[in-house]
Amino acid sequence: MSDREIDQQLVERIQGGDKQAFGLLVSKYQRKLYRLLARLVRDPAEVEDLAQETFIKAYRALGSFRGESAFYTWLYRIGINTAKNYLAAQGRRVSASSGLDSSEAESAEGGERLRDLDTPERQLMTRQIAQTVDEAMADLPAELREAITLRELEGLSYEDIASAMGCPIGTVRSRIFRAREAIAARLRPLLGTRADERW
């Protein structure tokens, strides 16, 4: 199943009454949405509020979502409209340099530097996460690092990775899983584990 089909399956579960499935979509798209909104609104607290509001609006509207577009495209449009309405209510305008009035918005996945205006705590967390992933990647055995890089960075299919690495698809699947587990083990202490941060 493709990424879009997985999202659609989650949407259909939510439409069938499974609220918790929505948490999986929030977890998956929270950072992309945050980066998008951070191009419109400078205050990190406002960005987080708008991100929350966007997800709540999306949940309320999910009953009418029919999958004509990808879920994230639909979500981003809600996010942009939420931010624009918020700025209009404040008497502020979207800056022309945000590029969000064009189709660029749908592919605005980041790459641009996060705003320096972020809180010190959030900046620290950002740095810690990036550093942890970099170190975990560097510590991986070469064949695991190559497999996860070909998958996550290059976006190759298991079949193509198997061909590139000269090994069976089952081996590729296992190597990528082991790489993910090694990195995730280093990340877990940084992820919310307090009772009020579990969902």
Place this chain on the structure above:
Amino acid sequence: MKEKLSAMFDGDADEETSRMLFDRIRRDAALRGTWDAYCLLGDVVRSGAQPGMEGFVARVMSRLEAEPTVLAPRRTENKSAPRLLRHRLLPVAASVMGVLAVGGVVAALSDEERPTLVVVSPSPDGAAAVNTASSFIVDSAPPRATGVARRDYLAAHQAMTGGGPVPAAVQYVRTVSAQAEE
């Protein structure tokens, strides 16, 4: 289980497996934590530094508790085969039916050997078999020469009278009347 989850992230799980995984994730908080971690590391590897969002999902889910549950009727037409039928095959079928219909009309009009319907009045003595009707319809097969002559006559008649309110259809309408001899 985690290996299957990892494979699902890469599009290497079928629908049944992903359904099973989502059922499991719903009950298993540790597996939800694994989902979170895989999402995060994918974002970092692909896009570099990520905003710290710790506790964000929990805050959204907490707000959702006050929201009514979304319930939407399940779609029955979201599979590819019915969509293919509706968007591709039906127009083709409609075109074929249209061609057949026009072809049928043309073939019927050009068929010289077809029976012609004529209205005749029953004679007083021959009405025994159909004596309840003042007139009846019978089939007859006129000779070819008669048919050609009638067509020529009708074409000349239409050329003289010009088009009616529905010109395209008028040329196919033929009227024949006969008076019964007393």
